[in-house]
Amino acid sequence: MLVYSPEEEEYFFDQIDQVYTLTESDQLEEAEELLLEIESTIPDPKENCSVGAIMLDSIYSFYDQTGQIEKALPYFLNETTYLQEKLKTGTVKNIVHFITTGSIYYELQDLDHAREYFKIAYQLGKKGLFSDFHADFLFMAIASDATFAEFKENFVPNEEPEQDELTDEQQELMDECIAKGDDAMEAENYDDAVNWYQQAYDVLPDPKEAWEPSGYITAAMGDALFNARKYTEALVQLQIANIFYEGEGKANPFVLLRLGSAYVELGQEEDAIPVLNQAYKMEGSDLFEEDKKYLKFLKKHIQL
Numbered sequence: 001m002l003v004y005s006p007e008e009e010e011y012f013f014d015q016i017d018q019v020y021t022l023t024e025s026d027q028l029e030e031a032e033e034l035l036l037e038i039e040s041t042i043p044d045p046k047e048n049c050s051v052g053a054i055m056l057d058s059i060y061s062f063y064d065q066t067g068q069i070e071k072a073l074p075y076f077l078n079e080t081t082y083l084q085e086k087l088k089t090g091t092v093k094n095i096v097h098f099i100t101t102g103s104i105y106y107e108l109q110d111l112d113h114a115r116e117y118f119k120i121a122y123q124l125g126k127k128g129l130f131s132d133f134h135a136d137f138l139f140m141a142i143a144s145d146a147t148f149a150e151f152k153e154n155f156v157p158n159e160e161p162e163q164d165e166l167t168d169e170q171q172e173l174m175d176e177c178i179a180k181g182d183d184a185m186e187a188e189n190y191d192d193a194v195n196w197y198q199q200a201y202d203v204l205p206d207p208k209e210a211w212e213p214s215g216y217i218t219a220a221m222g223d224a225l226f227n228a229r230k231y232t233e234a235l236v237q238l239q240i241a242n243i244f245y246e247g248e249g250k251a252n253p254f255v256l257l258r259l260g261s262a263y264v265e266l267g268q269e270e271d272a273i274p275v276l277n278q279a280y281k282m283e284g285s286d287l288f289e290e291d292k293k294y295l296k297f298l299k300k301h302i303q304l
Contacts, residue, residue: 002042002049012038012051016058028066035062039075045082046094053094060100069107076101080117087124095124099133106136111152115140130247135210138247139240147239166203166211174203174213181220190228197221215244219255226258231265238262253282261294273301280304 004012015038022031039055046052056075063072080101083092102117114137121129122141130138140148166174181196197220204211222237238259245252256279263272276298279287288295298304 004050009051012054016054019058019062023062023065031062032066035059044078046079047083047086047092053097056094056097056100060104064107069104073101073104073108076104080120084120095121096129098124099129099137102137102140103133106134107157109155109157111140111148111155115148128249131249135207135247139209139243142239142243142246144239147236150236170203170205174200177203178213178217178220181224185220185224185227188227190224193224194221194228197224209240209244215241215248215252218244219252219258222255222262223258226262226265229265231262235259235262235266251278251282253279253287256282257287257291257294260298261291264294264297269297269301273298277302 015034019031019035019038022028022034035058039059042049042052042055046056049055056079059075060069060072063069076097079094079097083094083097086092098117098121102114102121105111105114105117118130118137118141122138130141140151143151177196177200181193181200184190184193184196197217201208201214201217201221204214204217208214218237219241222234222241225231225234225237228234238255241255242251242259245255256275260272260276260279263269263275272294276294280295280298285295
């Protein structure tokens with residue numbers, strides 16, 4: 001491990017600050033030349049240097065700011081190739097590099113490669129890292145192959161919403177639609193409930209999954225579709241809801257129950273077992289009070 005002394009670190013940061021100053025002054029060629037000169041003094045892999053991660057972040061920031069993000073990709077691929085090899089025999093510190101690599105592919109609209117790196121970060125158990133990134137990234141990491149295929153087909157690049165909150169009109173309309181959907185659910189008018197929840201969801205600005213109400217709405221829509229025995233459609237909405245809640249840091253036990261139930265009804269038992277087991281661990285048998293069929297299914301496959 002190459003550890004910079006305090007003096008070396010101070011000199012390193014002074015040079016990085018010079019890059020930023022040159023960039024802000026539109027002296028881009030000089031800034032890039034200095035940036036790459038600094039990079040050349042830090043041996044690969046950057047994982048093994050105390051300022052390596054900062055160096056890579058600086059490369060990403062510069063090329064992102066100057067609209068040349070493709071130039072950052074080789075540096076991150078070089079690093080993530082090493083990290084993947086290291087994972088075979090040990091652990092790595094800078095898992096976020098996988099997300100950054102995926103984000104570069106995402107900006108280049110190469111969604112298959114983007115998903116590959118997002119899934120690596122997610123599988124390493126670092127869901128919390130996604131909180132600082134676009135909501136699409138965690139969605140792509142967790143989505144099923146079928147859901148991802150649909151996502152790719154309808155993909156339109158966009159930015160995070162400029163709105164910090166819904167307007168009064170949007171909030172009022174969304175609340176009204178949700179309330180009507182809830183009333184329809186109580187009356188067991190499931191198709192009507194789906195329509196009202198869909199209208200509520202349509203109120204949310206794009207990307208819709210970035211807004212807090214999207215979790216409840218997609219969960220409610222999935223529940224309505226499930227009760228209408230439209231299990232394939234329900235599964236899609238419940239997967240979206242589950243991705244949202246996991247992205248917030250804690251899965252929703254009811255969503256897990258409905259998701260697992262939908263898997264059971266579709267004959268996807270291997271997918272159902274871990275989801276229902278997770279729901280059981282969170283809430284116990286009380287959660288299954290009205291869904292004893294699925295508790296019985298779980299007990300057949302797992303010792304509770």
